[in-house]
Amino acid sequence: MTSRSLIEDGLLTGITSFRIWLILYGGLLIFIDTVFCTYFPTTVLGTILLTGVLWKFRLPLASKDDVEGFFGVSFRPSLQLDDNLDPTSNTPIQDQPGLTVKSRLLLMRSPPSQLSTSSSNGQKNGQKNGGRIVSEAPLIVVGHRGAGLDAPENSLSAIRECKNRGCEAVEFDVNLTKDNIPVLFHDDNLIRIAGIDRNIKDMTLDELKKVDISIMHPLGDRFRKERVPTFEEAVNLCLSIGMKFIIDLKDDDETVIAAVVSLFQKHQCYSMGIVSSFYVKAVYDVRRRDPKIIGCMAWRPGYYRYTTWSSNWENLEPRQKSLYMDWAAIIMDAVNDWGINCLYWWFVGLSAILFQKDSITREETYRWMKRDVRIYAWTVNSPLEKLHFVQNVQLGYLTDSLDGGEVNTVNSLQSSPNQKTFSILRT
Numbered sequence: 001m002t003s004r005s006l007i008e009d010g011l012l013t014g015i016t017s018f019r020i021w022l023i024l025y026g027g028l029l030i031f032i033d034t035v036f037c038t039y040f041p042t043t044v045l046g047t048i049l050l051t052g053v054l055w056k057f058r059l060p061l062a063s064k065d066d067v068e069g070f071f072g073v074s075f076r077p078s079l080q081l082d083d084n085l086d087p088t089s090n091t092p093i094q095d096q097p098g099l100t101v102k103s104r105l106l107l108m109r110s111p112p113s114q115l116s117t118s119s120s121n122g123q124k125n126g127q128k129n130g131g132r133i134v135s136e137a138p139l140i141v142v143g144h145r146g147a148g149l150d151a152p153e154n155s156l157s158a159i160r161e162c163k164n165r166g167c168e169a170v171e172f173d174v175n176l177t178k179d180n181i182p183v184l185f186h187d188d189n190l191i192r193i194a195g196i197d198r199n200i201k202d203m204t205l206d207e208l209k210k211v212d213i214s215i216m217h218p219l220g221d222r223f224r225k226e227r228v229p230t231f232e233e234a235v236n237l238c239l240s241i242g243m244k245f246i247i248d249l250k251d252d253d254e255t256v257i258a259a260v261v262s263l264f265q266k267h268q269c270y271s272m273g274i275v276s277s278f279y280v281k282a283v284y285d286v287r288r289r290d291p292k293i294i295g296c297m298a299w300r301p302g303y304y305r306y307t308t309w310s311s312n313w314e315n316l317e318p319r320q321k322s323l324y325m326d327w328a329a330i331i332m333d334a335v336n337d338w339g340i341n342c343l344y345w346w347f348v349g350l351s352a353i354l355f356q357k358d359s360i361t362r363e364e365t366y367r368w369m370k371r372d373v374r375i376y377a378w379t380v381n382s383p384l385e386k387l388h389f390v391q392n393v394q395l396g397y398l399t400d401s402l403d404g405g406e407v408n409t410v411n412s413l414q415s416s417p418n419q420k421t422f423s424i425l426r427t
């Protein structure tokens with residue numbers, strides 16, 4: 001999709017949605033009243049209208065069992081797992097929500113049977129033991145596009161590779177072929193992945209299945225004849241090998257949403273997969289059809305204004321060519337930022353947030369933890385940064401490569417529990 005139509009789509013949805021007009025009207029009434037100190041009843045009416053609309057269309061959260069089945073135990077202050085050693089702060093540990101470093105490691109060190117909790121029906125094996133919860137280890141590592149540096153991104157091989165290396169979850173993107181079949185694919189075009197300059201929306205599934213997507217991959221030799229999988233093939237594979245999945249929707253396309261919802265309903269796999277998007281509407285549309293599906297949103301600064309994000313401002317490339325569209329994008333971003341922080345998580349029922357890694361602070365993490373929303377960092381590829389996120393910020397992450405990360409750390413802790421793997425950053 002071009003960047004322009006992103007905004008146009010947004011505006012069009014706004015103009016044609018009765019709910020949004022109601023909300024705006026309520027807001028207007030309050031605004032008029034506050035600014036012009038007019039008639040008291042308008043405020044009351046506006047507030048009632050606004051609250052009413054929000055309550056009426058608000059979606060309930062997914063069940064706690066499913067959320068814990070997917071993410072592991074929640075990192076809540078009520079967990080009585082602590083030590084007095086927090087390398088990142090002077091605040092007494094009792095005042096800090098979330099788990100401490102040691103308690104996380106304890107969870108990560110739980111016996112292998114409990115670590116690999118994935119089963120196709122997503123059973124929980126949590127249990128109380130002397131007041132201490134020793135249930136599933138928290139989900140820490142997610143293979144971004146199936147860890148696309150280790151194997152061709154968004155492929156069945158990538159998913160299998162993740163499983164073989166002990167990673168518990170993958171994230172993948174869904175897109176559509178010309179004949180409207182949902183497939184796992186990230187870009188518009190095949191050039192980056194297969195060296196062919198064709199848009200996938202102009203190709204039928206049959207044509208697409210002839211394309212080898214290992215061609216441009218650095219480890220391509222090992223994965224020759226890899227094909228773009230359909231969404232259904234991918235989900236079936238995940239369920240059969242007990243791999244959890246995050247479905248990233250780039251669009252609120254009806255066909256994709258219907259396919260997502262119907263697969264969840266067919267397999268009843270609510271604790272094995274979640275749905276995520278940058279667009280609140282996509283997540284809302286999915287959860288409106290089936291609120292049992294766990295909702296998640298991705299966020300980065302300046303999503304509507306810039307094509308990509310890096311903490312280096314000078315390298316940012318604006319999406320919009322015209323000044324007015326650029327302004328519109330700034331407003332869209334402001335609305336989106338406010339929405340994520342103040343409204344969407346409650347209104348859409350989000351159980352998780354995927355944050356761009358450079359914009360995460362520990363305070364931010366704890367704020368979301370207190371709301372019981374899981375937070376993950378993307379895309380964390382450097383081994384040292386992985387350590388930083390797990391130890392200092394105390395978060396899981398999405399990564400393009402499982403090298404040098406917690407999957408290995410957890411395994412080494414299990415083989416030698418006394419090893420001080422994390423001491424490096426403490427001193």
Ligand SMILES: *[C@@H]1O[C@H](CO)[C@@H](O)[C@H](O)[C@H]1NC(C)=O
Pocket residue numbers: 001002174175176185186187188249250251253256
């Ligand atoms: C397909 O991918 C492109 C590029 O990421 C995106 O703009 C588009 O919305 C996607 N289409 C669907 C149906 O998800």
